[in-house]
Amino acid sequence: MPITNTLKTAAELKLAGFPENQANVLAEKFEETATAVSEDLKSFISRELDRKLNELRVEFHSSMRDQTFKMMAVLIAALSLAVAIIKLFPNAH
Numbered sequence: 899m900p901i902t903n904t905l906k907t908a909a910e911l912k913l914a915g916f917p918e919n920q921a922n923v924l925a926e927k928f929e930e931t932a933t934a935v936s937e938d939l940k941s942f943i944s945r946e947l948d949r950k951l952n953e954l955r956v957e958f959h960s961s962m963r964d965q966t967f968k969m970m971a972v973l974i975a976a977l978s979l980a981v982a983i984i985k986l987f988p989n990a991h
Contacts, residue, residue, distance in 0.1 A: 901932040 904925045911921035 900929060901936055902929045904929050 902925075907928055908918075908921045908925035911924055912918055916924065
């Protein structure tokens, strides 16, 4: 899909005083350059997004691991407390 309107660009260059063959070549080169820059930009953005997503993925997994360890510690503490209470008051039920 064209990025620029090559025919319009060539016509504007002709109006600005460029000979027809030069105007046509310049308009085509403008389109080629715009397309190349667009593809480079897409590639750059894609690489940067992939890198950022990988960083976020690593950070998320690290956070989830930390939260899991903390939750396990809380569960072990609660279970230990329950066992201690049962041992202290064996006939309370």
